[in-house]
Amino acid sequence: MGNFQFLPEQASTLAPEVDHLLYFLVAVTVFFSVVIFSTIFYFAIRYRRRSANEMPDAHQAHNGYTLEIIWSVIPFGITLVMFTWGASVFFTASRPPKDALQIYAVGKRWMWKLEHVEGQREINELHIPVGRPVRLTMTSEDVIHSFFVPAFRTKQDVVPGRYTSTWFTPTKTGKYHLFCAEFCGTKHSGMVGWIYVMEPNDYQTWLSGGATEGSLAENGKKLFEQLACSNCHKDDTTGRCPPLPNLFGSQVKLAGGGTVKADEAYIRESILQPQAKVVAGYEPVMPTFQGLISEEQVLQLVEYVKSIGPKPGTGPADSGQNPAKKPSTAGSMPANR
Amino acid sequence: MDTAVAQERENYLNASHGLKSWLLTKDHKRIGLLYLFTITLFFFIGGAFATLIRIELLSPQGNMVSSETYNKLFTMHAVAMIFFFMIPSIPAVLGNFFLPIMIGARDLAFPKLNLLSWYLLVIGGAFSLFAMIAGGVDTGWTFYTPYSTTYSNSWVIATALGIFIAGFSSILTGLNFIVTVHRMRAPGMTWFRMPLFVWANYATSLIQVLGTPVLAVTIVLLFVERVFQLGIFDPARGGDPVLFQHLFWFYSHPAVYIMVLPGMGVISEIISTFSRKTVFGYAFIAFSSVAIAVLGFLVWGHHMFVSGQSLYASMVFSFLSYFVAIPSAIKVFNWTATLYKGSISYQTPMLYAFGFIGLFTIGGLTGLFLAALGMDIHVTDTYFVVAHFHYIMVGGTMMAYLGGMHFWWPKMTGRMYPEGWAKLSSLVIFLGFNLTFFPQFILGYLGMPRRYHLYPAEFQVLNVMSTAGASILAVGYAMPMIYFIWSLKYGKVAPMNPWGATGLEWRTASPPPVHNFEQTPIVTHEAYDYTSVPAEEIEVV
Numbered sequence: 089m090g091n092f093q094f095l096p097e098q099a100s101t102l103a104p105e106v107d108h109l110l111y112f113l114v115a116v117t118v119f120f121s122v123v124i125f126s127t128i129f130y131f132a133i134r135y136r137r138r139s140a141n142e143m144p145d146a147h148q149a150h151n152g153y154t155l156e157i158i159w160s161v162i163p164f165g166i167t168l169v170m171f172t173w174g175a176s177v178f179f180t181a182s183r184p185p186k187d188a189l190q191i192y193a194v195g196k197r198w199m200w201k202l203e204h205v206e207g208q209r210e211i212n213e214l215h216i217p218v219g220r221p222v223r224l225t226m227t228s229e230d231v232i233h234s235f236f237v238p239a240f241r242t243k244q245d246v247v248p249g250r251y252t253s254t255w256f257t258p259t260k261t262g263k264y265h266l267f268c269a270e271f272c273g274t275k276h277s278g279m280v281g282w283i284y285v286m287e288p289n290d291y292q293t294w295l296s297g298g299a300t301e302g303s304l305a306e307n308g309k310k311l312f313e314q315l316a317c318s319n320c321h322k323d324d325t326t327g328r329c330p331p332l333p334n335l336f337g338s339q340v341k342l343a344g345g346g347t348v349k350a351d352e353a354y355i356r357e358s359i360l361q362p363q364a365k366v367v368a369g370y371e372p373v374m375p376t377f378q379g380l381i382s383e384e385q386v387l388q389l390v391e392y393v394k395s396i397g398p399k400p401g402t403g404p405a406d407s408g409q410n411p412a413k414k415p416s417t418a419g420s421m422p423a424n425r
Numbered sequence: 426m427d428t429a430v431a432q433e434r435e436n437y438l439n440a441s442h443g444l445k446s447w448l449l450t451k452d453h454k455r456i457g458l459l460y461l462f463t464i465t466l467f468f469f470i471g472g473a474f475a476t477l478i479r480i481e482l483l484s485p486q487g488n489m490v491s492s493e494t495y496n497k498l499f500t501m502h503a504v505a506m507i508f509f510f511m512i513p514s515i516p517a518v519l520g521n522f523f524l525p526i527m528i529g530a531r532d533l534a535f536p537k538l539n540l541l542s543w544y545l546l547v548i549g550g551a552f553s554l555f556a557m558i559a560g561g562v563d564t565g566w567t568f569y570t571p572y573s574t575t576y577s578n579s580w581v582i583a584t585a586l587g588i589f590i591a592g593f594s595s596i597l598t599g600l601n602f603i604v605t606v607h608r609m610r611a612p613g614m615t616w617f618r619m620p621l622f623v624w625a626n627y628a629t630s631l632i633q634v635l636g637t638p639v640l641a642v643t644i645v646l647l648f649v650e651r652v653f654q655l656g657i658f659d660p661a662r663g664g665d666p667v668l669f670q671h672l673f674w675f676y677s678h679p680a681v682y683i684m685v686l687p688g689m690g691v692i693s694e695i696i697s698t699f700s701r702k703t704v705f706g707y708a709f710i711a712f713s714s715v716a717i718a719v720l721g722f723l724v725w726g727h728h729m730f731v732s733g734q735s736l737y738a739s740m741v742f743s744f745l746s747y748f749v750a751i752p753s754a755i756k757v758f759n760w761t762a763t764l765y766k767g768s769i770s771y772q773t774p775m776l777y778a779f780g781f782i783g784l785f786t787i788g789g790l791t792g793l794f795l796a797a798l799g800m801d802i803h804v805t806d807t808y809f810v811v812a813h814f815h816y817i818m819v820g821g822t823m824m825a826y827l828g829g830m831h832f833w834w835p836k837m838t839g840r841m842y843p844e845g846w847a848k849l850s851s852l853v854i855f856l857g858f859n860l861t862f863f864p865q866f867i868l869g870y871l872g873m874p875r876r877y878h879l880y881p882a883e884f885q886v887l888n889v890m891s892t893a894g895a896s897i898l899a900v901g902y903a904m905p906m907i908y909f910i911w912s913l914k915y916g917k918v919a920p921m922n923p924w925g926a927t928g929l930e931w932r933t934a935s936p937p938p939v940h941n942f943e944q945t946p947i948v949t950h951e952a953y954d955y956t957s958v959p960a961e962e963i964e965v966v
Binding site: 093117132137232241245268 | 487493565572575666703705706707732744748754757759766769770779791793794796799801806870872874955
């Protein structure tokens with residue numbers, strides 16, 4: 089049964105921020121509860137009925153506009169502080185830093201599959217270094233799951249058909265619970281795992297230990313050739329489909345007007361539903377790969393496209409503001425993706 | 426005892442006899458009692474599921490039932506309690522019985538529609554009950570897609586159909602109340618002379634009429650998606666699973682107010698009666714009900730902060746959620762001010778009202794935690810949420826419902842309940858409730874996710890506390906059940922106005938005659954005007 093405690097361990101940079109917000113909320117709400125409860129208690133005793141026929145003075149005020157305004161405006165002001173504070177923590181929690189370590193997660197009834205860019209794959213376990221921001225890009229193969237690490241105070245639903253992301257910077261080495269927090273069927277409560285936060289050196293050792301079948305991008309490249317994507321997506325503009333080098337992070341002009349940023353979600357959609365957004369200048373000739381490749385294979389392809397994107401190719405999706413170098417991507421050519 | 430005396434005068438209970446006279450009745454009072462039997466049945470069904478859940482959670486390894494069964498238990502607990510107990514509870518039982526009397530009407534505007542509403546609830550309940558007996562449903566009461574549409578092998582359709590049908594019961598009751606309040610008020614019963622219970626039910630009816638159709642639409646979409654796999658919510662076919670959440674919460678958040686607003690109405694009546702004072706800030710309480718009904722439609726996205734919805738949408742929903750907190754705060758402050766310089770007695774309904782204020786305040790204040798975006802990331806989908814909404818639903822609505830039942834029991838049945846036992850029950854329920862649900866706030870912050878059959882051993886202490894509380898709570902709920910029935914035969918005969926209250930329902934006999942009043946009352950006073958109560962009428966029991 090472990091030691092009794094009121095707070096979960098604080099093991100990320102976000103954890104103390106959320107806990108400070110908690111202290112504030114607890115302080116305010118306890119204060120108001122005490123004021124309300126003791127007032128009621130006092131009135132209940134002070135004005136208790138002393139005889140069965142006792143009638144209070146019927147002419148006392150039963151309206152007070154000043155009072156009503158006071159007890160509407162003050163609480164509203166306080167809730168504005170709560171709103172602002174809560175929103176600012178949320179903002180931090182929603183914006184991963186650009187140098188974050190990229191990890192991919194796929195939820196599947198009832199397990200977490202986690203993949204490192206270097207090619208290490210884990211199930212229900214995630215090894216990460218302490219002190220470095222980690223960004224997870226997540227999707228689900230079936231129903232909605234939710235990636236929840238109480239010690240990091242972080243939670244994000246993992247939704248089939250799209251990528252969601254979360255990030256955290258672990259501040260303490262150790263072993264922490266990973267829970268699925270969105271009900272996902274029979275063994276929902278068994279969809280749990282552990283996060284191992286390690287010293288950077290240990291992490292490097294761990295990374296290099298164990299055989300891998302190549303990095304995600306390497307596997308993506310193999311798949312790219314295997315699936316004959318390279319027949320049409322050539323490195324120059326001679327293919328029937330848009331060239332992919334330097335695509336990632338750029339703005340893509342679409343047939344029918346408009347542009348879209350080539351982020352992970354866009355790449356994924358273009359593989360699974362190629363007709364959804366056709367690149368200006370290209371025919372919609374690409375077949376769909378929906379149902380033909382797994383989410384993990386999609387991730388490999390995405391990672392491959394990232395790896396041939398503008399350097400440094402290791403950053404997260406939104407590192408892609410690179411106006412300086414985008415030679416052949418969107419504008420100059422063609423393409424349907 | 427005095428049975429003979431009580432039976433002499435004709436009233437709505439003895440005016441006709443036989444099962445048929447009940448099943449075909451158009452009397453809103455009898456229909457109220459039909460609802461009472463129905464929802465009490467569902468309360469005990471839902472309670473039985475809760476009992477099994479709490480026993481199972483005594484141990485972290487889940488060694489009593491399978492995970493599949495556990496998932497069905499918490500789903501069916503919620504379905505029975507929310508759709509077939511909480512939503513109909515106060516409006517359909519107490520509202521049905523008292524709303525017409527409180528505005529001096531002979532009945533609701535559409536008595537046959539009222540009977541139809543009850544039948545719809547029964548038919549809907551039968552479908553859901555069938556689903557429970559046939560094998561149960563395991564999706565959670567939220568029916569999130571694509572689990573409910575593609576993956577669940579349980580009785581989703583039958584359950585959803587039951588909820589769909591019961592929804593029409595809710596809509597028709599709301600419609601009936603709205604028309605009744607507009608068209609059936611007695612001479613002199615102006616809008617601002619209406620008791621706050623009527624205002625609260627009026628606001629509730631607005632939500633029922635405007636919100637429930639969206640639930641019906643959502644269920645139809647769920648149905649066609651599950652049966653025909655159209656792809657509305659299935660990403661592989663171009664659909665969006667999160668769309669379902671928007672539709673679902675567009676109804677289900679306002680549904681929280683369907684459940685709690687009538688309770689607030691009951692509390693206004695009780696506080697005024699047992700402090701013998703006009704409710705402080707009458708107009709503010711009345712309009713805050715309407716404000717809650719309106720604002721309640723604008724905050725559904727606060728259930729979806731981690732669903733992947735846009736950051737800015739989340740900010741708007743968070744802001745509006747704080748906005749909706751204000752009308753609730755106004756009510757609590759006004760109730761407190763009502764006590765000032767009153768003549769306060771501690772009869773059972775008042776004890777329940779105190780319990781309501783305490784628990785609802787905690788439930789409401791913890792809502793502020795959940796509305797804070799950065800906090801919600803951590804506590805959403807954990808036991809913190811479970812604790813929060815049970816404080817609102819069970820701590821709030823259930824306390825108000827029981828307070829109202831005690832308050833109006835003498836009028837409904839013509840008998841007094843035993844005061845000592847009743848006071849004891851309110852105390853047992855209050856203590857049991859807190860022991861059950863307070864530990865769950867801590868459990869949630871520690872990170873225990875909701876809907877978990879198996880859980881890490883470090884959460885066991887708090888779970889055991891919670892189960893201990895639940896057993897006390899069960900005893901507390903059994904007590905009124907027993908002494909209410911007992912009082913039907915052995916209770917003291919109730920006078921017309923046992924509490925010295927001001928409402929029109931206390932100006933007619935206990936139990937009321939078939940047409941409620943011997944003569945149509947003419948209203949000359951504001952609500953809660955204690956100078957209007959003849960001193961000789963105040964007969965303290």
